[in-house]
Amino acid sequence: MHYPEPLEKLIQFLKKMPGVGRKTAERFAFHLLLWPKNQLVEFADAIAKAQEKLNTCQECGCLLDTSPCPFCDISKRQTHLLCIVGSVKDIFLIEKTREFRGLYHVLGGLLSPITGQSPALLRIDILKKRIEKYHVKEVILALDSTLEGDVTAHFLKKELDSLSLLASRLALGLPMGSSLDYIDGGTLARAFSGRRTF
Amino acid sequence: MHYPEPLEKLIQFLKKMPGVGRKTAERFAFHLLLWPKNQLVEFADAIAKAQEKLNTCQECGCLLDTSPCPFCDISKRQTHLLCIVGSVKDIFLIEKTREFRGLYHVLGGLLSPITGQSPALLRIDILKKRIEKYHVKEVILALDSTLEGDVTAHFLKKELDSLSLLASRLALGLPMGSSLDYIDGGTLARAFSGRRTF
Numbered sequence: 045m046h047y048p049e050p051l052e053k054l055i056q057f058l059k060k061m062p063g064v065g066r067k068t069a070e071r072f073a074f075h076l077l078l079w080p081k082n083q084l085v086e087f088a089d090a091i092a093k094a095q096e097k098l099n100t101c102q103e104c105g106c107l108l109d110t111s112p113c114p115f116c117d118i119s120k121r122q123t124h125l126l127c128i129v130g131s132v133k134d135i136f137l138i139e140k141t142r143e144f145r146g147l148y149h150v151l152g153g154l155l156s157p158i159t160g161q162s163p164a165l166l167r168i169d170i171l172k173k174r175i176e177k178y179h180v181k182e183v184i185l186a187l188d189s190t191l192e193g194d195v196t197a198h199f200l201k202k203e204l205d206s207l208s209l210l211a212s213r214l215a216l217g218l219p220m221g222s223s224l225d226y227i228d229g230g231t232l233a234r235a236f237s238g239r240r241t242f
Numbered sequence: 243m244h245y246p247e248p249l250e251k252l253i254q255f256l257k258k259m260p261g262v263g264r265k266t267a268e269r270f271a272f273h274l275l276l277w278p279k280n281q282l283v284e285f286a287d288a289i290a291k292a293q294e295k296l297n298t299c300q301e302c303g304c305l306l307d308t309s310p311c312p313f314c315d316i317s318k319r320q321t322h323l324l325c326i327v328g329s330v331k332d333i334f335l336i337e338k339t340r341e342f343r344g345l346y347h348v349l350g351g352l353l354s355p356i357t358g359q360s361p362a363l364l365r366i367d368i369l370k371k372r373i374e375k376y377h378v379k380e381v382i383l384a385l386d387s388t389l390e391g392d393v394t395a396h397f398l399k400k401e402l403d404s405l406s407l408l409a410s411r412l413a414l415g416l417p418m419g420s421s422l423d424y425i426d427g428g429t430l431a432r433a434f435s436g437r438r439t440f
Contacts, residue, residue, distance in 0.1 A: 131272065
């Protein structure tokens with residue numbers, strides 16, 4: 045017994061969300077069928093138009109609500125520090141910590157032999173131009189601690205080698221509130237080698 | 243730091259999905275921003291039009307792909323058995339088991355003092371007419387084993403009392419493949435009282 049075609053189509057789209065399998069997609073779809081019509085139309089509109097309504101800053105690559113970009117306002121940011129992130133979302137995560145007041149640069153992805161993300165897509169040229177323009181002294185590679193993050197970090201290190209600046213990566217170690225019992229060996233080893241005087 | 247408004251709006255809609263919190267909605271939204279434009283438009287279209295493209299069988303209340311309703315085709319179904327379910331989705335779940343070849347009846351919800359679902363919404367009049375028309379001998383209440391399911395089952399039992407037919411509910415007991423260790427006391431007690439000779 046198959047679902048009617050319009051329902052099946054909806055399920056197939058919902059299944060494309062990260063971490064959503066067949067069962068969850070079915071639950072979402074049946075939930076959507078109960079929504080009032082005007083709400084569904086608004087939702088559909090939000091999906092279809094989000095991309096075109098959102099502007100991207102040509103400098104840092106972040107999403108823009110207002111122009112000029114608040115992250116590129118050099119009167120309010122420390123220009124000698126540049127934080128390189130994989131995606132726009134990372135900027136909002138870092139801003140929440142209030143730990144960093146420098147400039148940002150969005151790569152728009154991480155290098156991956158699996159998905160085929162190649163260096164050409166990483167906005168490297170703009171990155172180099174910005175480093176020279178603002179006389180950046182330190183770049184912080186705030187990349188995932190995954191295979192893709194590591195590969196991208198090494199690639200960037202090599203690319204930026206000639207610019208004589210300090211390159212750093214985020215510390216690896218125990219997440220706050222965690223117990224040694226539940227930490228994998230790799231993380232524990234990195235936490236040891238990165239230990240700080242107390 | 244807030245997200246730009248079109249993104250925030252999208253997140254708010256995605257958050258309405260069952261079981262989706264703020265963090266998951268954000269992940270979904272950023273994922274959607276990476277989709278190709280034509281795919282987004284198709285997705286939006288599937289959401290906006292699913293309701294109007296889907297027809298409901300006036301008899302059983304199931305979603306229809308083709309007319310007449312395959313579940314109401316009395317040449318292929320046993321008309322003396324009627325299975326009462328809460329929502330359309332339940333029919334597809336039951337059909338997959340190939341355990342039941344009778345008629346279905348979708349209530350369109352369960353009674354709930356919390357969400358305010360009242361008896362008027364349960365399509366009771368059509369249910370009674372169908373029971374008389376097909377000379378149904380047994381109704382199977384395939385309802386959730388929750389408070390709402392119990393309340394609805396008792397309400398239906400009272401409503402159908404005058405029609406002199408057998409009413410049954412799905413068995414309560416251990417899920418297949420489960421270990422006694424992980425079963426709650428209520429389920430175990432019901433599994434005991436519902437034990438079958440072996």
